[in-house]
Amino acid sequence: MIKRTQDYVTIFNKTIYKVETTTGWSVVIMPDSILIDNYHHGYTHIHFNPNEHDLKEKIKNHDQITVYNIVCAHIHENEGLKLKKLIKELK
DSSP: OOOEEEEEEEETTEEEEEEEETTEEEEEEETTTEEEEOTTTSSOEEEOOTTOTTOOEEOOOOOHHHHHHHHHHHHHHHTSOOHHHHHHHHO
């Protein structure tokens, strides 16, 4: 059985979810459907195009809390999401 916990915060009309399961973790930015996770591939990566889930880019092997804090700080400082800039911050 897969156990799941989820928390979220809303900053500048973006909801950032922090999800943990027994098989890995994710950070999701909504409503943009940007997914950062460590599922399936053994490394942390960002799915930057919700319409093409197979597109992904490897990021530093941060733990979930570090990634979540980077995403929250980015959205707060930029008053929203600047995807290319966020990807650079995560690398």
